[in-house]
Amino acid sequence: MSNLLKILQKTNRQQSVEADCSQNLIHIKTKYNSLFFIVAIALLAPLLTACSDTKKENQETSQFVIGIAAEPERLDPLTMKNPKTFILSWQIYEGLLGLDDEGLIAPRLAEKWETEDFKTWTFHLRENVYFQSSEIFDNSENTRKMTAEDALSTYTDYCSADAYSSFLLTDSIKGCADYNAGKADSVEGLQVIDEHTFQITLLKPEPFFLNRLTTAWIAIFPKEARSAAHKESWGLQTAVGTGPYRLESKTDSEIILVRNEKYWDKSRQPAIGKLIFRVIKNNQIRLAELNKGTIDLMVVPNTLFPTILNQDGSVKEEYKKDFQTEVYTTYNSNMIGFNLTSMTDVHLRRAMNYGTNRELIVKKLLFGHADVTGGTVPPGIRGYVPPFKEDALFDPVLAKKELQNSKYDGEEIEMLVHEVANSEQVGEIFQSQMKDLGVNIKLTKMDYNSVIGRMIKGDAPMFGMFFDYVFSSPEPILLNLFTSAKRPVPNFMQYSNVKVDKAIEDLRRIGDSTEANKQCAAIEAEIMEEVPAIFLYREKYLTLYSKKFSGLSINQHGHFQFELVKSVQ
């Protein structure tokens, strides 16, 4: 006690205490009177606490903290490869086109577009779009208007061999493949018409071409980014696009984005001033931080489902009470593929397909947070209706019959599994289901990249795989996965059928999307007669977020539209 008094007296002699409450400054000066000092502190304490609480509260609602499970990649649209980075990159970058909440094409940087023959596409870019302010621009305002030249330089870069996403464009845009192979200095099919008009010419007509451009992978960035002066820092300390938020800082632990005050879409001007992405790798700890209130949002990983969900898949009361939930789904597909050059017995493949109880896998593994699927094209993509009946997918009687018709003699079939997207767990459940059927599956666990390598070499009879499609219509999915020309990548199954090749090629002549969807369904039914893969489910994702905020919307490309989030207060 006497020590405390000594400290107080000493502090008292230092004479001043400053309390900062927003703009109001309160100065207190006392001399030699420790009693007065103690009384003053006692009186001011609630005020100071209130000030600090208000300040903290303001800060809490003017920023939104997102807990993420891994360090994001370099934010260079050319090298980004993990769709999980999109939660961040969508905030900074935008493409010519995007998707609306129904999954249909929506104008973004391109205000409108036109085509007469589905081969030449003309995009009219918005005139009021500025890049986020950055030192990469050599002018006093640190920004400039986006023009068609930026679209040209960006699309040229996407055609280059350095671009991870070049596969989206090389077989579509005229001259893109030559540029990719280093046989040309420019891309023949890309042209600037005027300052705000950009034209793309394709190799062949493609009514579904726009559905290649809706992903975060094809975003527009300024040509200054590729200059020698900024090449080193691009994507690390610097990332400049036209999106609602701009990068303030990035480390492997924390990425801070702040509102882009010059965002072109005034109707979507962000209400939250700052987005903070915090890397918390351990799922339990991320959940603990959410409970503590130090983060505002997390996507719930499957390993936490037993903690958060009831057996029927609904969110437990304790979490419902404290958090809002948002379930969203992307265009994804989880499957078990066959290498058709080694797994040649169609009856055996059919037996395995009919003998797979998808419902059980989804229930056991994902607490029902997935839709079972019979084919690869995600239901609902541009209004697509698959040709499969969910309840007819699992048929043990038919499975036994097909197995009897097969030449299977009980040998072990190797299936590769990996660490991504529950592959190992799916493999284990599948293995036990096949055992009940009478088929021996041997699981080999490898890392994801090794599995890809063996799939491409063709020495994996069966493999677990997961696709997160960046296309937003069925045609490019079928074109990439099932045409003979796409063997061995990305047609990993080595599927080849002349009739299907022709039918997919014919899709280029169908402009009406309803009709195209019908044709795609017929093609998918035809493909699945031969069972090149067992398609299992389309995963749904669960997001928990703080009740202090509202308005979160996530589209089918996994675009978290944080600019729509508002503080409830």
Place this chain on the structure above:
Amino acid sequence: MHVLQRSIYYLSLWLGIVLFSFILFHAVPTDPARAVLGPNAGEEQVQSLRIRMGLDQPLPKQFTSYLTEVLQFNFGTSFVDNRSVQVEVGQKLKVTLALIAISLVMTLLYVGMTITFEAFNIAIIGRLLDFIWVSLPTMFSGLLIALLSAHYYPFTQFSGSLSRWTDLLFLLPPAFVLALYPMAILSRIIRDEIAKVRHSQFVLAARANGLSKRDVLYQHILRNAMIPMLAALANQIPMLFTSTFIIEIMFSIPGIGSLLISSLLQRDFPMLEGIVILNGLVVILVYMVFELLYPIIDPRIKSSNAE
């Protein structure tokens, strides 16, 4: 002469690490060009990248050019996203070294505490604590402390680059987990050494001269007991590097362990080689420092080296 001999030994050790890491990572069957471009890229594009990466060259030629670059301290750029390997490894190493340094300080404080227990004849407390620390597997203690910290510890935010003073506070819980095993081992060694030296003739002589028990402990016994402890401490350093790999993942610390694991999964050979070689260099330097410390503490070692 002795210093020269040791320097040559350590240099050859480091060159061995360079060779070993090169062979190790190039023996992995996966194609890094495919890992970079992903499953959708055409074979032609992958082959073109393979050539640009120099992976089409024979292995001895790849090693010679790599060694030339490494000797100029140029470790190249990441296969995955072109980051400079030196810069990246340097930044991450800084964080890992900070973590290890804090845990070493904790270890030494604990050893000091053990010595105090010895001085006050309450060694049983130290023995009990050692038993607890050594029985806790890192996975368990790490997860437990990480969860407790997430709930109750106020400093759970890390800037990623030690740029804020709170970053050091953030590192305290993981450093404690990292220190648990060395704490138990080193305190046990120092306790055993003290017990051994305590029965020496010179200790008896000192006591006969009228020095108190504590004076004998601090002035005579400790100095003699220090050498085995220093040797054990030097041996703990590589183990600390290995343990940080698990702890960094648990506590989301962007150190060298996190970088190693992500680079391994992405087949980022230049980054992996850079991590192993620079990590090896740090460990070698630590060993060298300890070798220099021995003769300072015990001059008999200096004279035997000279002989």
